[in-house]
Amino acid sequence: MEIEKFSYDNKIVRNFGYATIIWGITGMLVGLIAALQLAFPEFFNDYLGFSFLSFGRIRPLHTNAVIFAFVGNAIFTGVYYSLQRLVKARMWSDKLSYINFWGWQFIIVCAVITLPLGITQGKEYAELEWWIDILIAVMWVVFGFNMFATILHRRVKHLYVAIWFYIATFVTVAILHIFNSFALPVSLMKSYSAYAGVQDALVQWWYGHNAVAFFLTTPFLGLMYYFVPKAANRPVYSYRLSIIHFWSLIFIYIWAGPHHLLYTALPDWAQSLGVVFSIMLIAPSWGGMLNGLLTLRGAWDRVRDDVTLKFMVVALTCYGMVTFEGPLLALKNINSLSHYTDWTIAHVHVGGLGWNGMFAFGMLYWLFPKIFRVKLYSKKLANQHFWIATLGIILYAIPMYIAGFVQGLMWQEFNADGTLANPEFLETTQALAPYYMLRSLGGLLFIIGAIMLFYNLIKTAKSGNLLANEEAEAPNLRLSNAKASGKQFWHRSIEKRPMRFMLLSIIVVAIGGLVEIIPTMIVDGNVQTISSVKPYTPLELEGRDLYIKEGCYNCHSQMIRPLRFETERYGEYSKSGESVYDHPFQWGSKRTGPDLAREGGKRNNTWHYQHMIRPKDISQGSIMPAYPWMKENNMDLSLMETKINAMRTLGVPYKKGYEKIAAKDARIQAKEIATDIVNGLPKKFKKGLNLDKEINKLRKKEIVALIAYLQRLGVDIKAENEANAAKGKTAEPTVSDSTNNLKE
C-alpha cells in the first residue's frame, strides 16, 4: 500500500491555545469585577461608578466572554489538533483556518467594545447585536466547511466518535444561533427581536438550554474522547458505550427543555412523563462521565503524577455532579426554590469552572509540550495551579449554594398570621453579603491559577521550538479501500458517509427541536389577549430600550410565578398576554433585585428618580448600582419614527401615520413626568432652584424615559382588574394621556 506524506498544522493550534488563555483570563476578570460589585457595592458606586463598568453591562460581557471566547477558543484548539490526527490529514485549507481564527477574535473584540457601551439585544447569552450575529454565523460556517472538507479528504476509513461530537456541535449550534437571532434592525447598533413575549421566551430558552448542551458539553465530550485516552495512553473504556452515549445524548438533550414545556401543558400523566424524560438525561451524561473515568482503569496511579489527568479527572467529576443536579433542578418542587436565586449561579459555575475550565487547562498542559517539543516548564507550578483552581471552585460554589438556599427560603417564609416574614426584598439580599465576598475570593483563586498556567505555558513555549508543520505519513485507506473493492458504489458510499452522518445528526436533533418549535408557532395564535394591554407609548418604548441597554434584566425579573409567596410579595402572577408587544421579552432569570412585573404605580416618579441616582439614599443597604449618567445623558428620539415602524412590522398595532407624531408625543409625556419629579422633590432640594428651568432640563434626559417605562409595568392589567371590580364604573386612567393616541 502506498504511504502518503503530509503534515499537520500546529501553528493554528498554538494560536487558538493562546487565545483560549488570554480571553479566559479576561472573561474571568470581568466576572470577578461583577462579583466584587455585589460584594462591595458602595465602593464601586463611589469610586468606580462608570457606566461601562456597571453590573448590567458587564455581566453579559462576562458570560459571553467565558462561553464564546474562552470555551469557544478551547474548542477550536482541541478540534484543530485532534481532527487532523484522527483523520490523518492536514486541515483542508490553511487559509480558512486562519480566517476562522482571526474572524473569531474580531468577533470577541467587537463584543468587548459593544457590550460595555450598552449595545445589546437584551437576550441572555445572545446579547450581541445583529451584525455581530451575522459575523458569528459566517465564521461558524467557515469552521464547519473547513472541518467537513478535511473529513472528506481523510486517509482513514472510519470516523472516530470524537468527530461525531464535533459534527453534531457544528450543525446544532448553527441551527440554534440562526433561529434565535432573528431580529429587525432599526440602526447599526439597535435591533428588535422578531419574536415577542412568550414566543420569544420559548425560542430564547430553547437556544439557552441547548447552547449549554451543544457549545459547553458536546464539543468538550468529543475532546474528552480524544484527550483522555491520549493522556492515559489507553483506549476509551468502552467504544460501544461511547456510541450509545453520543446518540442518546444529542437525541435527549434537545428534548429536555421542550418536553418539559410540552407535557406540563397536558394532563397529569403526561407531566409525570415529562419529568421522567428530564431525569433520563442523567443516563447518557453519566454514561459519558463513567466512560471517561473508567478509561483510567488500571492507570489510576498515573493520576498522581500526571497533571493533565488530574485536571481531567476533576473536570469529569464536576461534569457528573452538574449533570446530576441539572435534571433535579427541572423538578417542579426543587425549581420553585432554586429559580431566580444564586443556586443557578452555583450550578453553572460547577459546570463552567469545573468541567469546561479544568478540562481546557488539562488539555493545554498536554498540548503545549507536544507542539513545542519540550517538557513542561514546571510540573510543580502546574500542580499548584491544580490545587488552587480546585480550591477556587469549592470556595465559589459552596457559598453560592448557601446563598441560593438562604435567599430562596427567606422569600418563601411566612409568619403565623399569613404575612411574609421578609416583606422587604432588601432584607433577603443583605443576608447574602458574606457569601458574595467568599465567592469573589473563590473566583480570584481560580484566576490566579489561570495566570500561573499562562506563565508556565509561555515559559514552556520559550524553552522549545514550535513544530509548525508536523510531518506525518499514512496509507490512504479511504482511497485504497475504494480501489480494492473495485466498485464505484463502495467508493461513493464512503465519500458520502460523513454527509449522511451529518444529515442523520440534523434529523435526530431536529426531532426534539421540531416538537418544541411547532407548538411555539401555534402558540402565537393561542396567547390569550388581554384587551387592556396596549402598546407602549413612544417614551415608554424609549425607556424600555434604555432598560435593555443598562441590562436591568440581569438582576430584575418581570415574571411573577403563580405561587403564594410570589403573589403575596409582588401582586398578581404574570400572564402570557401581558408581554405580547415585548420585543424582546424581559422575563429575566435571576433576582438580585426584586421582580418588576407590577412595579408601575407602586411608587411615585420622584422616588424612582432619586433611587436611580443614588439607590442607597432611598433604600438603606441597597446593592443596586447608581445610574447618575441617566440624568446627564439626553435621550435620543431621532430613531423614534424608525422604531415605531419596526414595531409595526413586527405586529405591534400602532396606527398608521403615528410614527410621524411619536417623537412629539414622547416629549409631551416626558414633560409631564419631569414636572412631577421636580415638584415632588423634598423642599431642601428645591430651595433656590428655578423649577421651570429644572423641568426643562430634566425632560430631555434618559432617566425620564426609563421612569416612564417602569411606571407602565403591570399597569394595564391592574387597570383591567379595577375596571372589573368597579363593574360599570370607569377605571381611573393610570396611563398617560398620550396612550390614547395609540388606539385604532
Added chain:
Amino acid sequence: MLRYIKHNMTEIEGISIYPILSLLIFTLFFAVMLTYVFRMKKSRIEEMGDMPLKDSSEDITTNFLND
C-alpha cells in the same frame, strides 16, 4: 418558568397526539440504536477505540517526553 404558560397549550387542537408520537419516536430510536451498537463486530469496535492512539508520527516525536 415556561410551565406557567400551559393554558396556552391545552387549547391547541389534537395536542394529545404529541406525547404518544413522542414516546413512539423515542422508543424506536433507542431500539434501532441499541441493535446497531450490539451487532457491531468486536474487531471493528477495537479498531475504532484505538484510533486516537495510533498516530505513528506523533508517537515518534513525543515518546521521549514521557517521564
